[in-house]
Amino acid sequence: MMIILGDIEMQAVLVCILVCIITTIYWFWWYRRSSKIKNAAISKQEDNENGCNDPNCIRCHSSSQQHIETFKANVTTLRRLVKLEPALFDGMRDEIWSTIDDMLAEHSKVDTSCAPSVTPDTSIDTTSTTTQLSSLLSPQQGQNPTVFFLPGLEATPFHHHGHFLNTTEENGDESLVFEECVCIKLWKRHTAIPSTPVGKKKFPLPIPTTGDIQVLIENYQIIRQELLDYLSSDGSEESFTPFDSKVYTNANGTTKTSNDVEWSSIYLYHQGIRQSDICNKHFPQTSQILEMNCPHRLAGRCGLGSVYFSKLKRNTKVKEHCGPSNVRWRCHLPLVVPKGSNSQLRVGLAGVNEECVGWKEGVPILFDDSFVHSAVHQVVEEDDNTDENTYSNGDNDTFDGARIVLIIDFWHPALSEMDRNALGVLYPPGS
Numbered sequence: 001m002m003i004i005l006g007d008i009e010m011q012a013v014l015v016c017i018l019v020c021i022i023t024t025i026y027w028f029w030w031y032r033r034s035s036k037i038k039n040a041a042i043s044k045q046e047d048n049e050n051g052c053n054d055p056n057c058i059r060c061h062s063s064s065q066q067h068i069e070t071f072k073a074n075v076t077t078l079r080r081l082v083k084l085e086p087a088l089f090d091g092m093r094d095e096i097w098s099t100i101d102d103m104l105a106e107h108s109k110v111d112t113s114c115a116p117s118v119t120p121d122t123s124i125d126t127t128s129t130t131t132q133l134s135s136l137l138s139p140q141q142g143q144n145p146t147v148f149f150l151p152g153l154e155a156t157p158f159h160h161h162g163h164f165l166n167t168t169e170e171n172g173d174e175s176l177v178f179e180e181c182v183c184i185k186l187w188k189r190h191t192a193i194p195s196t197p198v199g200k201k202k203f204p205l206p207i208p209t210t211g212d213i214q215v216l217i218e219n220y221q222i223i224r225q226e227l228l229d230y231l232s233s234d235g236s237e238e239s240f241t242p243f244d245s246k247v248y249t250n251a252n253g254t255t256k257t258s259n260d261v262e263w264s265s266i267y268l269y270h271q272g273i274r275q276s277d278i279c280n281k282h283f284p285q286t287s288q289i290l291e292m293n294c295p296h297r298l299a300g301r302c303g304l305g306s307v308y309f310s311k312l313k314r315n316t317k318v319k320e321h322c323g324p325s326n327v328r329w330r331c332h333l334p335l336v337v338p339k340g341s342n343s344q345l346r347v348g349l350a351g352v353n354e355e356c357v358g359w360k361e362g363v364p365i366l367f368d369d370s371f372v373h374s375a376v377h378q379v380v381e382e383d384d385n386t387d388e389n390t391y392s393n394g395d396n397d398t399f400d401g402a403r404i405v406l407i408i409d410f411w412h413p414a415l416s417e418m419d420r421n422a423l424g425v426l427y428p429p430g431s
Contacts, residue, residue: 052243052244052246052247053244053246054244056271058146058147058271058303058304058324058427058431059146059147059321059323059324060146062146062147062324067431068107070431071103071107071426072104072107074425074426074427074428074431075100075104075426077425078100078422078425078426081425088418088421089418089421089422090418091416091418092416092418092419092421092422093150093152093416093419095150095151095152096150096419096422096423099148099149099150099151100426103148136154136155136156137151137152137153137154137155138150138151138152138153138154138155138326138370139151139155140155140156140353140371141349141352141353142157142348142349142352142353142354142371142372143155143322143326143368143370143371143372144322144370144371144372145322145323145324145325145326145370146322146323146324147304147324147325147427148304148324148325148327148423148426148427149325149326149370150325150326150327153326153327153412153414153415154181154182154412154414155326155368155370155371156353156368157347157348157353157354157355157367157368157371157373158347158355158357158365158366158367158368159181159183159186159329159366159367159368160366161187182412182413182414183329183366183413184413185210185296185413186210186211186212186213186296186329186331186366186410186413187211187213187214187366188211188213188214210294210295210296212293212294212295212296212297212410213331213364213366215289215293215294216289216294216331216333216364216406216408217362217364219285219289220333220335220362221362222285222286222289223285223286223289223333223335223406224335224336224361224362226282226283226285226286227283227286227309227335227336227404227406230282230283239266240262240264240265240266240309240311241264241265241266241267242262242263242264243263243264243265247263247318247319247321248261248262248263248316248317248318248319249261249316249317249319250315250316250317251315251316251317251376251377251378252315252378260313260314260315261313261315261316262311262312262313262316263310263311263312263313263316263318264310264311265308265309265310265311266278266308266309267306267307267308268283268286268287268290268299268307268308268309269299269300269305269306269307269308270306270308271303271304271306271429271430271431272298272299272300272301272302272303272304272305272306272427272428272429272430272431273303273429273430274287274299274300286406290307290408294408294410296410296411296413297408297409297410297411298328298409298410298411299408299409299429300429301420301424301429302328302420302423302424302427302428302429303427303428303429303430303431304324304325304327304328304409304423304427305328305409305410305411306407306409307406307407307408307409308406308407309335309404309405309406309407310332310404310405310406310407311399311402311403311404312343312375312377312402312403312404313377313400313401313402314338314341314377314378314379314400314401314402315377315378315379316376316377317374317375317376317377318374318375318376319374320372320373320374321372321373321374322369322370322371322372322373323369323370323373324370325370325427326368326370326412327411327412327415327419327423328369328370328409328410328411328412329366329367329368329369329409329410329411329412329413330366330367330368330369330407330408330409330410331364331365331366331407331408331409331410332345332359332364332365332367332405332406332407333362333364333405333406333407333408334359334360334361334362334363334364334365334403334404334405335361335404335405335406336361336399336402336403336404337359337360337361337403338379338399338401338402338403340379340380341358341359341377341378341379341380341401341403342378342379342380343358343359343375343376343377343378343403344356344357344358344375344376345357345358345359345365345367345373345374345375346373346374346375346376347367347368347369347371347372347373348371348372348373349371349372353371359403359405366410377402377403379401
């Protein structure tokens with residue numbers, strides 16, 4: 001009898017031990033799960049406070065677990081493609097791999113030493129030979145992209161048309177001085193290179209251009225009319241989709257956003273994906289112009305690029321923010337700008353490298369939106385003697401003082417085709 005009781009007691013002890021082990025494991029699992037949920041809630045709250053409510057927005061939510069896991073998978077895909085199709089990536093810059101390593105280490109502390117060795121393409125000069133431009137390589141103050149930062153790219157808030165061609169006086173004779181700015185690949189040179197007199201210093205050969213922005217200038221009226229036709233047929237209020245109200249505010253300084261304040265858009269390409277219905281049905285000419293004549297267009301190849309019509313209602317300010325990456329430059333093609341507007345696009349760090357420009361219909365603006373930037377649109381109240389026609393191109397005031405531009409994202413011109421291939425894998429359309 002004593003032996004039987006001893007066996008029962010032993011079994012009871014074993015059962016108790018097993019229950020304790022199971023309880024401990026369950027408690028540990030529950031604690032870890034609760035911590036993850038709590039941290040995710042905190043992260044989501046921080047994202048919502050600092051950005052929009054769209055969970056797919058990589059500019060505002062690039063640190064979310066969803067985007068981190070997607071990025072890791074895309075890195076794996078890129079490594080496989082480099083081995084399977086080396087010709088597509090041979091010569092891509094080493095800085096892309098070092099940036100990937102830094103991002104993976106930041107997100108998951110993984111060993112990234114297995115990144116393939118890539119020899120940079122020495123045939124592509126990604127730096128300027130001038131002292132002025134060599135001091136303008138990224139990173140720069142005020143430049144803080146939210147998703148992917150590639151060091152060593154030329155960086156300045158605005159890339160004006162005159163950045164690549166200036167005139168100076170030398171020994172009383174006017175001569176041309178060429179600044180080797182890569183933005184020339186997007187602009188088209190208007191001044192012909194004169195012949196070089198005997199004994200004079202030879203001019204450098206022109207940098208090959210594609211003139212994407214010149215195409216926009218030449219086709220400005222077509223793009224503008226297609227937009228006006230669409231809005232007149234469908235109604236401007238219903239056509240534009242407002243952005244999250246957290247990213248814009250009243251331009252007069254009040255914190256409350258009224259119904260009359262709005263920043264909205266009509267997308268032709270959204271996060272790299274072509275919106276075929278609206279492109280084919282309503283903007284076939286604009287789409288053809290972009291797709292056939294703008295080889296530096298980012299949208300269609302990478303999720304970091306979009307093309308859209310952007311409307312700012314009067315007295316609206318877009319809050320200060322940075323774009324997702326310095327591998328792109330953003331272009332504004334102003335289509336509707338009311339007369340008497342006090343409107344500005346500010347790019348750069350105040351007191352350091354900030355520049356301000358206003359919009360003028362048909363005059364493109366090219367800037368690096370990886371710098372902190374903001375936009376404000378205000379319309380000066382008109383007196384009774386002012387013509388009812390408030391738009392600079394002769395349209396009636398059917399937009400209630402709104403400003404409308406076409407926004408196109410271009411690849412940074414210094415990036416080679418191999419660099420673009422790699423970045424398109426890391427951030428494919430829709431990512």
